[in-house]
Amino acid sequence: GAVVSQHPSRVICKSGTSVKIECRSLDFQATTMFWYRQFPKKSLMLMATSNEGSKATYEQGVEKDKFLINHASLTLSTLTVTSAHPEDSSFYICSALRAGAGDTQYFGPGTRLTVL
Amino acid sequence: AQSVTQLDSQVPVFEEAPVELRCNYSSSVSVYLFWYVQYPNQGLQLLLKYLSGSTLVKGINGFEAEFNKSQTSFHLRKPSVHISDTAEYFCAVSLRPYAGGTSYGKLTFGQGTILTVHP
Numbered sequence: 001g002a003v004v005s006q007h008p009s010r011v012i013c014k015s016g017t018s019v020k021i022e023c024r025s026l027d028f029q030a031t032t033m034f035w036y037r038q039f040p041k042k043s044l045m046l047m048a049t050s051n052e053g054s055k056a057t058y059e060q061g062v063e064k065d066k067f068l069i070n071h072a073s074l075t076l077s078t079l080t081v082t083s084a085h086p087e088d089s090s091f092y093i094c095s096a097l098r099a100g101a102g103d104t105q106y107f108g109p110g111t112r113l114t115v116l
Numbered sequence: 117a118q119s120v121t122q123l124d125s126q127v128p129v130f131e132e133a134p135v136e137l138r139c140n141y142s143s144s145v146s147v148y149l150f151w152y153v154q155y156p157n158q159g160l161q162l163l164l165k166y167l168s169g170s171t172l173v174k175g176i177n178g179f180e181a182e183f184n185k186s187q188t189s190f191h192l193r194k195p196s197v198h199i200s201d202t203a204e205y206f207c208a209v210s211l212r213p214y215a216g217g218t219s220y221g222k223l224t225f226g227q228g229t230i231l232t233v234h235p
Contacts, residue, residue, distance in 0.1 A: 006159070032221055043206065043225045044160075093159050097221045105210075105223055107152070107159040 002028050004096045006108035013084055014116055021079045021111045023094030029074035030096035034105065035067070038091040050077045084115040118143040118209050122226035129197055130234050137192040137229045139207035147209040149190040150223070151181055154204045163205070166190060177201070202233045 003026040013019050023033055031052050036044040048069050049057045056069035066088075068080040077096075081088055091112055095105040123138040141147065148167055152160040164175025171183040181192045190207060207226040 004159075034222070043227050044223075046222060049222065091157075095160075095223075104150070104162060104165060105221070106162065109159040110157070112157065 002096070002098050002104075002106040004094065004106045004108040006094055006111050008111060009109060010112045010114075012114045012116065015085055016083055018080055018082045019084055019113060021081075021092055021094075021113075023077045023079070023096070023108050025075045025096040025098075025106070028096070028098050030077075030098065031074060032097040033071060033077040034095045034097070035069060035077075035079050036093045036095070038093060038110075044093060047079075081113065084113070086115045089113055089115045118147060118211070118224045120207050120209055120224055120226035122205075122207055122229045124229050125227065126230045126232065128232045128234060131199055132196045134195050135193065135197050135201075135231065137205050137207075137231065139190045139192065139226055141188050141190065141207070141209050143188075143209060143211075146212045148212060149181075149183060150208045150210070151175065151179070151190070151192050152206045152208060153177075154206065154228075156203075160206065163192070197231070197233045199233050199235060201231060204228045204230050 005024045007022045033050040035047045037047050038044050046059050047062045050069045050071040052071045052074050058064045071077040091110050093110040095107045119142045121140045129135050150165045151163040153163050154160050163179050164173045166173045166183045174180045179194050183190050206228050208223045210223050
């Protein structure tokens, strides 16, 4: 099967600091990765589409200067939450698009961010 | 634009009973259809997907779903549930590659259905 990892699984930080979350596709190459945010008892909200070697495409209402996305290789995308505030506390999930066979997205286990 | 509606936010059932989780979608172009399951504090796991061909799709853990084009539905079923099936289930659609354009690969999710299996 296709495996996607995220690191860290849980992070607590102080307000004003920056946090980097890594998303890796372990056994396949992903030219496209997605970043989602999930609020408690809510569905997933797509934040941005990350394409290897190019700038990320952000959904409407998502601050690109606050949520920096870098897709440096075919197996790694990073999301950096800059100058985090308590309202940024959430569950962040990435997915990697596996080309072929319906272009299925495989999801990472998620990262719980708590900003104090 | 596409939209997905999961008609039930919560579905309680007893163990070994059958269950159906309902999903309707709206799209002006052809889509792929997916069901994902999310256990507490975890990411999403693919249960099954419909790409083309037979409208009855079998997935993991004994789940199956039927694509009904005329009713634009993709309901998820299991004939006999277990306690371990307790989780949140998400229906999702994505555009087919030829219709994708800049939206290629993006998933549109339903609101989720919490399935609770009681002993």
